[in-house]
Amino acid sequence: MEEFQIDMNEFLPLRDVVFNTLRSAILTGKLKPGERLMEVHLANRLGVSRTPIREAIRKLELEGLVIMIPRRGAEVARITEKSLKDVLEVRRTLDALSVELACERIREEDLERLQKACEEFERAAKGKDASVIAKADVALHDIIVAATGNERLVQLVNNLSEQMYRYRFVYIMEESQHDMLVAEHREIYESIAGRDKERASKAAKLHIDNQEESIMKQIRMENQRN
């Protein structure tokens, strides 16, 4: 387990700070799948008592990031090929829904922001910094989902994306893929700008399918090593 430190600047209940801290530790791989989350240990490490730790773990459990074993405690959820396939299958549909709704509902103002985000991603993709690319990617997708105006959809898509967060770098790192990613994003932007639901939906699904391929390749490699 690498270092991870609590961010005290946030003005939130401790349980939420702990929740965010643990979540990002899991998503960035600082806490590895199968690793046990022990209350006293975490409490000492984060400098809080066990109560906020426990409350945070309950929420992580419902998010699917940790699993509880009764009387044994929590451990970071293991990601199997099956579980990721399941997540991607749902996300594929919800992303398609998102772009379709965006076609209907996006305001001109947000369309401009989307265009800017697209260009921003293009610039980022030319560079080598994966975290910059990842940020640009997230920003772009956030604009689309937000444009649906459906808060529940936003919440669900975010949660599903989260599950694959650990594998994002796989397809972002492959430089050979960058041109394709840029092209896919542009295709999505243009179909939304043209309010073409059919085309947007196809593009969104293809985008996920390509990601799935990269990620699955990666997982199979990891599993071979173990």
Added chain:
Amino acid sequence: MEEFQIDMNEFLPLRDVVFNTLRSAILTGKLKPGERLMEVHLANRLGVSRTPIREAIRKLELEGLVIMIPRRGAEVARITEKSLKDVLEVRRTLDALSVELACERIREEDLERLQKACEEFERAAKGKDASVIAKADVALHDIIVAATGNERLVQLVNNLSEQMYRYRFVYIMEESQHDMLVAEHREIYESIAGRDKERASKAAKLHIDNQEESIMKQIRMENQRN
């Protein structure tokens, strides 16, 4: 607030028992939207200490059934027309996905169970007992979603259905709708049996659209009264 009692027979951690108790109290309307959930109060009423109550509330928060106001506590989430529309919009898509996947993946054995469930619903619809009809309805849909083999999808659809639980009786009670419900279910069954994804998807979406209409009518009536 009506009576609700903890079910001690379950062999589960107290927090889960409390979680289930509170959830069903909310879903059946024993706890009303906007009602405050005060920890000591609930603790006394359910005969436990505050900790399991608090942990249960954290989970309900993430499920969207209660909302937290910092330093003030939790209250039962209010259902607005918008929030239900959002839920239904997502569910419409996920139900369509479910039946499409079921077309591909359902085993003959489960197809038979689905047929039986269909007939069972038909019988129930002839009777007057709404809770029997509701149960038959749930059983039928459970078979379909389970047939997708996608655990994440099962979890999400269940959670979304839950949000509308309070309004289920609206469209189940209207006897004039019974024939339509039976016909819709049969259409869904037949298209799955015929492995016709296109037709199944259309039927599932129509099924939701009709429910949406009933529910929205009901909500507008409720809002007028307030």
Added chain:
DNA sequence: GTTTGGAAGTTTACTTCCAAACTTATACCC
């Protein structure tokens, strides 16, 4: 060599306690 019994050590589950913050009510001033 394997399995069973049990003791020691962890770790969770739940309770209890305390302090800080928010509400409400009352009194005082203008």
Added chain:
DNA sequence: GGGTATAAGTTTGGAAGTAAACTTCCAAAC
């Protein structure tokens, strides 16, 4: 009478303590 201030009473947030369950490890029996 209205408004502010302050004090009392709730209620949450967080910490610490206790007991029960689960591990682990070692030894004895088969």
